[in-house]
Amino acid sequence: MRRSGKGTGVPELEPEVFDRVVVPVAMTAGPDHVLVYHNEAFRDLFGPRRLGLPAREVFDEPAAAGFLAMLDDVFGDRTARQVTSPRTTEGTAPGAPGPRHFVYSCSPVVTRHGPGVLAVAIDTTVQVTAVRHAEELSEQRHQALQRYEALMSAVNQIVWVMQPTGEIQELVGGFQDFTGIPWRPVIDQEWLAQVHPYDRNRLVHTWREAAADPPSMFVCTFRMRTATGTYRHVQSRAVPIMHGGEAAEWIGTTADVEDQWRNRLRERLLARVATVTAADDVPQAFAAVTAAVVPELADVCAVFLLPPQGLPPGPEDTLMATRIAATARDGLPELPPLSHEPRPVGHIAREVVESRRPRLLTFPAGQPPPGVLPELSTKWLRETDATSITLVPIVIEASVVAFAAAAACNNSPAPGPADLQLLGEVLNEVRDPLRQAIELQRTRQTALTLQRALLTPTPRVPGAQLSAHYQPASRTAEIGGDWYDSLVLPDGSVTLTIGDIAGHDLDAATSMSQLRSMLRVIAYDESGPDAPARSLTRLDRVVEGLDIAPLVTAVHTCLQPDGDRWHAAWSNAGHPPPLLLPAAGPPRFLEGEGPDLPLCVAPELTRRTWRHELRAGDTLLLYTDGLIEVPGTDLSEGMTALAAQAVRARKEGAPLAALCAQLLAAAADRRDDAAVIGFRPTAPPGRKPR
Incomplete structure (x- = not known):
């Protein structure tokens, strides 16, 4: 900086300050735009241009007509202008490097030669080349566009110079218009007060890192309070000018980047909001919104x-x-x-x-x-x-x-x-x-309400404990397919049924209600040693004929009292086997020779009945796969874990109802709903079957 330009009140700009700047810079003076300065970067881009001649003689190629017109406009109204779409040098000037692409801006300045125009160009050859080869150079194009945006912002707003002592001088004005306060010659507390409270420490820390030995480029985006009292994002960029291995001064720019910052923020936020679509329930969805x-x-x-x-x-x-x-x-x-x-x-x-x-x-x-x-x-x-x-x-x-x-x-x-x-x-x-x-x-609440309304309390059975429990899944959609039932028949026998319908929605809950009702009617009408198999066979034909459900697994059991014991007969339609906890001895699964096919697969299938005798203290448990199915593991591992959990509960002397509740509690975080129904003789039934 030197004395003010004559009659302008504007500090004179010393052209030599741009000697080592990496972007091409040139200056003209007077209405004829006499070329008075250009730096080495300018000569590298446009070739040697003679100083001391009017611009129309120096830039005589046809493509320079727009540039000459802009010089007239900027000198005339003293308003800066820029060209953001790439221009091309034809490489016809002596010493010119060949066709190159660039953008440029023109700003009014005052130098020792008098009023004139400062022209700053940016070589965008790499960017233009990247666009033309986008398919193979997409990543390079993205980086080039980022550099282009950063450089354009650097010449579009405030330009300043900082001395090692901390004194700062505004070369291209705009600070007061932006902030509403006069330009500050030093970065003091009043200056920092214009910075958003959350950004002050980061701004100071970033500057100290850049100014450390050895100095490096300073880049920081932060919020500044504007003249209207609101905050806008600006970006300051500065490079050190080195002399003798030390930073003699810093040349920097500060540009308003609110629009670019907000567009990027919008993209980031909308990307985060996309996680809401993966939410399983309402609290989780709203939590994704707040985050x-x-x-x-x-x-x-x-x-x-x-x-x-x-x-x-x-x-x-x-x-x-x-x-x-x-x-x-x-x-x-x-x-x-x-x-x-x-x-x-x-x-x-x-x-x-x-x-x-x-x-x-x-x-x-x-x-x-x-x-x-x-x-x-x-x-x-x-x-x-x-x-x-x-x-x-x-x-x-x-x-x-x-x-x-x-x-x-x-x-x-x-x-x-x-x-x-x-x-x-x-x-x-x-x-x-x-x-x-x-x-x-x-939908889940409706299905759950329907399911719980249909899963009625178990009946009282003389000489035995009977208990059933149902637990909805921890995930929103997993509800509606599991069911249990129990019925005391006229001859004093008791039926136990557990089942699972394919699907976990309101349709599954509706199908469950129909199947449960039909099986109750069929079971009430069936009797004899092979009643469980006949009941499931009849149910299979009806379900298939009425197209009620796509696939159903079930275990249907009939328990008949006989003196000091109960005769258990059951038929298994593709369901996990019943678990027997003897009063004394290890637990075991009643698998027979394996289950028959599920319902809705082969209605003509002849189903089998299996039998076992229960004595006082024995516990028979029917359950759904929600108790044994863990993603990524085999069902046999879940069955082993279920048997171990049941044995631990039995050792604690838990009543049947408490035992069933403990088994469900152990599966509280499963993806599927679960049901269990248990039967335990406690004393001789008291009468023979009729």
Whole structure:
């Protein structure tokens, strides 16, 4: 820098400052655009050009007409311009290296030669070549475009020079227009106060790393407060000018990159939101939503699920909501645990739900207004010095099913309009997968309600314990196929049945109800030593004829009292074998010669009946594969584990009902639903069969 240009008030730019800059630079002076300077990089790109001549004589090739016109425009109105679509040198000038591609910009400057124009070019030959060879050089093209965007941003905004002492001078202005405060000659606390609180330490740390010995290129993207009070992302880039092995000064640029940063953020957030489609249930789906927006758009985000009936009828009635998911950024206190209990929310949240419009609330740090969120959440916001709450309704198929609450904490500034818009876009993007998760939950609940309504309590049997339990799967869709039944026949005998229908949905639950009812009728009408096989044969023909289910496995057992023992007869249609726990001795599976085919495969099949005698204290267990099936393992391993678990429960002296409950508890995290029904003689039945 030297004295101000005569009558302009603008510091003179010393052309030699660009001698070692890697981008081509040239300068002209006066209305005739006399070429007064070009650096080595410029000569490498365009060939030698004579200094001291008007630009129209120096750049006499036809392709330079646009460049000459831009020189006239920039010199005339003193407004910078740039060409972002690549131009091509023809290589006709003496010493020119041949056809090359470039983009350039022209900015008004004042040098010791008087007012003129600064021309900065960027060699984009690599990028253009990469585009033409995209199929084989796709990765190189991506890198070239990144370099192109970075370089273009470097010449499009503020240009500055920093001395080793920390003094900084603005070469190409714009700081005051952007921030609303005058240019600062040093990076002081007032300057750093314009940087977002979350970015200050990182900015200082990145600069110190670049300035360390040996110095390296400085690149940092951070948020600065604009003249309007909102924050925008800028990127500063600087390179050291070395003399004698030390950095004599730094030349840098600062450019507004908000649009590029926000586009990349949108892509990242939408990619995260894609994980919602893999969610198995509603809480997991909403948890994926909150994790997607923290920490980029909020310090904490929670989703409050509304009751199925929605808003209460009267405006004075309290709106209840359940905090179903929440995520906070690292460094904040641990969130209150999810209680899954509905809690009252305030009138502001109700207004958001009723209007279906988002709302931003700002307040002094640590002073969230009462009556917005449940008290437990409000207390946490007070402890974290929250400064704002954003409430966004989540609308699915014309109904508000939940609302999201995002907050800024630790004295963080409130989100700007662009942040609120992007938050709304992200929540809107997840409507379809959330709708699917909610529909799955409703279907599961319907199937579960139907199944539990049909799986009635077991009857009381004199001289024996009889107990049955059912447990839905831990995964949303896995519900509806397993069933059990028990029936006391007129002759005093007892039937036990366990079965599994292919499918895990509402259709499977409906088919189960039909099969169970039909088998009860058939079993009531069958008698004799071969009744189990005949009952399953008749059921097979009916199911096949009415096309009720695609595939069914079942074990049907008839237990007949006889003095001090019970005669057990059963037929197995492709189901895991019954487990016998003798009163004394090791457990064993009653497999016979193996099961017959499942139902709905070969209705004409002749089925077999197997027999065994039970004495007081023996336990017979029928179960579904949800108790023994573990992905990645063989069924025999699951059967061995089931027998061992049953033996441990028996040693503890557990009643039959407790034993069945323990077996189901051991399978709590399985992917399939599970059922078990057990029979244990306790004393002689008391009468002979008729």
